[in-house]
Amino acid sequence: MQDTPLPEKTGVLVVGAGQAGIAMSAHLGAAGIPHLVLERARIAERWRSERWDSLVANGPAWHDRFPGMEFSCPPEAFPGKEEVADYMAAFAGKIGAPVRCGVEVTSLTRLKDRPGFRAETSAGVVEADYVVAATGPFQRPVIPQIVPESAGIVQMHSTGYRNPDQLPEGAVLVVGAGSSGSQIADELNRAGRKVYLSVGPHERPPRAYRGRDFVWWLGVLNKWDMEAVPGADHVTIAVSGAYGGRTMDFRRLAGEGIVLTGRTESFRGGVLQFAPDLAGNIARGDAYYLALLDEADAFAARNGLTLPEEPAARVIGPDPDCVAHPLRELDLKAANVTSIIWATGFAFDFGWLKIDSFDERGAPLHQRGAAREPGVYFLGLPWQTRRGSSFIWGVWYDAKYVADHIEKQRNYLHYTPASEGNA
Numbered sequence: 014m015q016d017t018p019l020p021e022k023t024g025v026l027v028v029g030a031g032q033a034g035i036a037m038s039a040h041l042g043a044a045g046i047p048h049l050v051l052e053r054a055r056i057a058e059r060w061r062s063e064r065w066d067s068l069v070a071n072g073p074a075w076h077d078r079f080p081g082m083e084f085s086c087p088p089e090a091f092p093g094k095e096e097v098a099d100y101m102a103a104f105a106g107k108i109g110a111p112v113r114c115g116v117e118v119t120s121l122t123r124l125k126d127r128p129g130f131r132a133e134t135s136a137g138v139v140e141a142d143y144v145v146a147a148t149g150p151f152q153r154p155v156i157p158q159i160v161p162e163s164a165g166i167v168q169m170h171s172t173g174y175r176n177p178d179q180l181p182e183g184a185v186l187v188v189g190a191g192s193s194g195s196q197i198a199d200e201l202n203r204a205g206r207k208v209y210l211s212v213g214p215h216e217r218p219p220r221a222y223r224g225r226d227f228v229w230w231l232g233v234l235n236k237w238d239m240e241a242v243p244g245a246d247h248v249t250i251a252v253s254g255a256y257g258g259r260t261m262d263f264r265r266l267a268g269e270g271i272v273l274t275g276r277t278e279s280f281r282g283g284v285l286q287f288a289p290d291l292a293g294n295i296a297r298g299d300a301y302y303l304a305l306l307d308e309a310d311a312f313a314a315r316n317g318l319t320l321p322e323e324p325a326a327r328v329i330g331p332d333p334d335c336v337a338h339p340l341r342e343l344d345l346k347a348a349n350v351t352s353i354i355w356a357t358g359f360a361f362d363f364g365w366l367k368i369d370s371f372d373e374r375g376a377p378l379h380q381r382g383a384a385r386e387p388g389v390y391f392l393g394l395p396w397q398t399r400r401g402s403s404f405i406w407g408v409w410y411d412a413k414y415v416a417d418h419i420e421k422q423r424n425y426l427h428y429t430p431a432s433e434g435n436a
Contacts (some may be wrong), residue, residue, distance in 0.1 A: 019113065023049040025419060026132055027139035028121075030056045030112045033147035033393030035101050036079065036409045038110035040416035046423070049141075050110055051134060053117035057101035059151060060094045063172040067200060068094045069254045070405075071192055076228045077405045079104055087403075089226075096232055120366045123386070128426070131390065142388070143419050146366060149393040150403045153339075155364040156355045157188075160280045166345060170199060171356040177204035183351030185210065186285070186343070188277045189373075190215055191249030194356030195261050199253070202271050209343065209350065211277045211287065212263060215394045216301040216379050217251040220260040223320040227252065230309050231400075237407065241396035249358075251298070263295055267333035274340050280336030284344050291339040292332065299329055382415045388422070390415045 027037050030052030042050045056063065075088035082104050082120040084092050092100065105112055109229050113136070120133040121144060129142050154170035162168075167181055171193045177200065184207035187198040188209050198210040218227040231237050251261040266272050275291035306326060313320050343350070361375050371377060378385045391397065392415055393408050401407025 019116070019134065019137050020049065021138075022129075022140045022364050023047055023050075024141065024423075025143045025145060026051065026118075026121075026130070026139065027145045027147050028118050028132075029147035029149060029393075030101075030105065030110075030114070031059060031147065031149050031393070032057065032101060032405050032413065033149050033269065033408045034145075035105050035108075035110060036412035037107070037145050037392055037408075037415065038112070038148050039079070039108050039206075040412050041419070042108055042110070044416055044420050046416070046420060048111065049139065049326060050112040050147075051113055051118055051132075052114045054265055055098075055102075055114055055134075056105055057098040060098040060101070063151070064094045065171070065174050065197060065200075066176045067255065068196070068279070070094075070097055071252050071254050072228045072406075073226055073254070073258070076226070077230075079409055080406070082107060082376050084220060088263050091258055118365055120365055120367060123388075128388070139296070142421070144391070145387065145392055145415060146363065146389045147392040148363075149357045152397045153360045154355075155360050157277075157357060157422045159277060160285070160314050160353060164283065165278070166350065167352040169354055170350075171354055174354050176200050176370030180206075180352045183317070183349045184351050185352045185354060186211065186277075186345075187354045187356060187357070189249070190251055191356060191383060192252055193262075194268070194354070195263075196253050196255050197354055197356060198271055199255065199266060201430055202266070207349070208271045209340075209348070210263075210266065210271050210276055211274050212291055214248040214290075214294050215251045217263075217298045219302060219307055219326060220252065220254075220258045222306060222312065223323050224318065225309075226258075227305075230305065230312075234305075234308055234312060237399060237401040237404075239400045240398070241400075243340075263298070263331050264333055264336070267335050268330075272340070273333070273335045274343070283346055284342050286342050287340055289339070289341065290405065292336055295332070295336055303327065303329075361405045381418075382411060383418055390419070 024047035025041055027034050027050040030050050038050050043094050069091040073083040073089050074092050086092055107145055119134045122131050124131055129140055130140050130144050154172045156170050185201050186209045187194050188211040190212040198208050202208045253261050256412050274287045276288040278288050279286045335370050368386040368389055370386045377391045379391050382390050395403045397411050402411050
């Protein structure tokens, strides 16, 4: 029951009941490790209330799921956001996950002079031997401080966008051309809005190639298991499952009426300034796309796969005028831009976690999820162990590693030398 008091103590406290927390509970339960999952709202709440209405998963249902339970939609379909949230809730019910919804953890500290941690929550205090911060990668929306409120423009992060009717009449600038920004810009353009899309560095895989979805190609080419390169800048990926799934081609979007610009840099006197990097960003995205096709073709030939040839996929059209002659500035009033949507990512927010395991930027210090503070773990972080770590299927494998690590540490602490036992 949700209104029953919290237990005074638990073996493992899992904070968050999104895909990371539910995967963690599944593995802890399978190992017989007592645990409690606390969720400040509902299971998979961010899928329900912090995403736009038409959002679908970026991967097909056969791939973006947990083992042992399929989506109710066809395997090749892209589940909607409510379907994903319902799937998580159903999976939690299937495994009997001990989830308490509506309980927010406000502070967590290490106990003094004895093992374990003390969590202060909106429903009371609970102690735990181990803690897993499963709050995921999408914590605090980031809006660059470029356009002041005094400009009189409606501004929101992509987490606040729901549908075109939500915005005032007029043109819209979407800043950020990863999966969220490019999909939102496409939707607004289809709704008849004039759209400007600010495009930064990105990777754009084919939605499908030679009869296989890109998630399959990244799997067989071992790219999902790529590890993060220390110090490297990891650029966003532009991919979409919307409208049945299609390759995110910025030239096509321009041909459909969207005006592409470079990165949004500054704002003065009602005028936005853009970096002169649009053509380079588009070209590097194309290079990534073509290189992936090359690898796919080589893999198919090496393994004798009789997949249909697709020469048309290699045709790259000419640069549209907005790329060949890019805007360097945009007078918002003259262009009738009344809204800006910032699809500019997220920052970590671990203010509740009072431990010494963060760098100067607030990013967790960890080794494959095990924090520098013994007994604390992170789960669902981008590139936690590999490229796929923050995806539904990828977090499942990271959760298994964390559960195994907790079980190993528990076994160490339960060990008693024979001599002490005899005494």
